[in-house]
Amino acid sequence: MALCVARDIDALSRDTVPYGKNYPMPVFAAEILGFGLGLVANGNFELGPKASDLKGTVVVGGSKSIPEWEISGFVEYIKSGQKQGDMLLVVPEGAYAVRLGNEASIKQNIKVLKGMYYSITFMVARTCAQEERINISVTPDWGVIPIQTLYTSSGWDPIAFGFKAESETVEMLIHNPGKEEDPACGPLIDSVALRTLYPPRPTNQNLLKNGGFEEGPYVFPNSSWGVIIPPNIEDDHSPLPGWMVESLKAVKYIDSEHFSVPQGTRAVELIAGKESAIAQVARTIPGKTYVLSFSVGDASNSCEGSMIVEAFAGKDTIKVPYESKGKGGFKRAALKFVAVGPRTRIMFLSTFYTMRSDDFSSLCGPVVDDVKLISLRKP
Structure with missing residues (x-):
């Protein structure tokens, strides 16, 4: 049950990776077989309960009422444009979504390749609870993801979660652990998708893994919001391979179809000031000289103003100013340093908080891309 039904076309053109014990088959073979390529079965909830299984919006027909899903607790089937008091409930894709009330959950079994890494991307919106979160x-x-902070003006955030498949069929569960006086005060869920992740490796041209951020979570093709990658403390296996989100707030994963990206088709936007940071630990040789180079720009999303990206390589640091007009563009920067240990932590963060000028409610920030770490033969 629940093979993915969409196709991630760009993945089919990627080079194959070494395979054997940890890689059961070449990349393109796994992709063609349908593992990890888009929406899971009925991932957008357009197939709904029978009329006899609904009491108003509440699903009352039992655990199998929503096709391809198993539900428990107070689950509602929501139609776009529906009202709750003075609040209008908007659905980001299609016409329907589900709402998870007190202690409610939805789950689905998904066929995967054992030993491979995956990322789930799903759309979530808070409604009327005080401290909404998703388990x-x-x-x-597993991870508990707070959804109090809204990163998009629409109210819907695409969130990514990474995992390693321990068997050929895994159970994916999305649960609302909250307890509110109104059982209907819970998050809305829509558009649940899956993508296979292929762990990148350093090369002689770049000691960092996934320096161009090309490997990452599924990005909805009809969405201009990017994907929120929560703090690493909420996620044991990062949906952004090679990188950790070492901060209290999330970072945004963006694509060239909807944003300005300095290089390739993917990049990271640092959207919450110093509370939004990415990091990676690289192998280095003590006493050897290295150069960390990277691009800083803006996503062409009306994120305007003076920005500064702070880059760290161990104890060395550089601040890179960027004056954004919110219409795209980037500059290169470099930090030369001498390694003091066998491992050096590389980290990026944004100095300032920035809001989009077109809606004054969406967090935004500088874009980081094309990150490279090389050693110098001569200091």
Whole structure:
């Protein structure tokens, strides 16, 4: 049950990776077989309960009422444009979504390749609870993701969660652990998708893994919001391979179809000031000289003003100013340093908080891309 039904076309053109114990088959073979390529079965909830299984919006027909899903607790089937008091409930894709009330959950079994890494991307919107959060799990991985901070003006955030498949079929569960006086005060869920992740490796041209951020979570092709990658403390296996989100707030994963990207088709936007940081630990040789180079720009999303990206390589640091007009563009920067240990932590963060000028409610920030770490033969 629940093979993915969409196709991630760009993945089919990627080079194959070494395979064997940890890689059961070449990349393109796994992709063609349909593992990890888009929406899971009925991932957008357009197939709904029978009329007899609904009491108003509440699903009352039992755990199998929503096709391809198993539900428990107070689950509502929401139609776009529906009102709750003075609040209008908007659905980001299609006409329907589900709402998880007190202690409610939805789950689905998904066929995967054992030993491979995956990322789930799903759309979530808070409604009327005070401290809404989502518990997502794919055994044995799980995380509690706070959804109090809204990163998009639409109210819907695409959120990514990474996991490693421990068997050929895994159970994906999305749960609302909240307890409100009004059981209907819970998050809305829509558009649940899956993508296979292929762990990148350093090369002699770049000691960092996934320096161009090309490997990452599924990006909805009809969405201009990017994907929110929550703090690493919420996620044991990063949906952004090679990188950790070492901060209190999330970072945004963006694509060239909807944003300005300095290089390739993917990049990272640092959207929450110093609370939004990415990091990676690289192998280095003590006493050897290295150069960390990278691009700083803006996503052409009306994020305007003076920005500064702070880059760290161990104890060395550089501040790179960027004056954004919110219409795209980038500059290169470099930090030369001498390694003091066998491992050096590389980290990027944004100095300032920035809001989009077109809606004054969406967090935004500088874009980081094309990150390279090389050693110099002569200091």
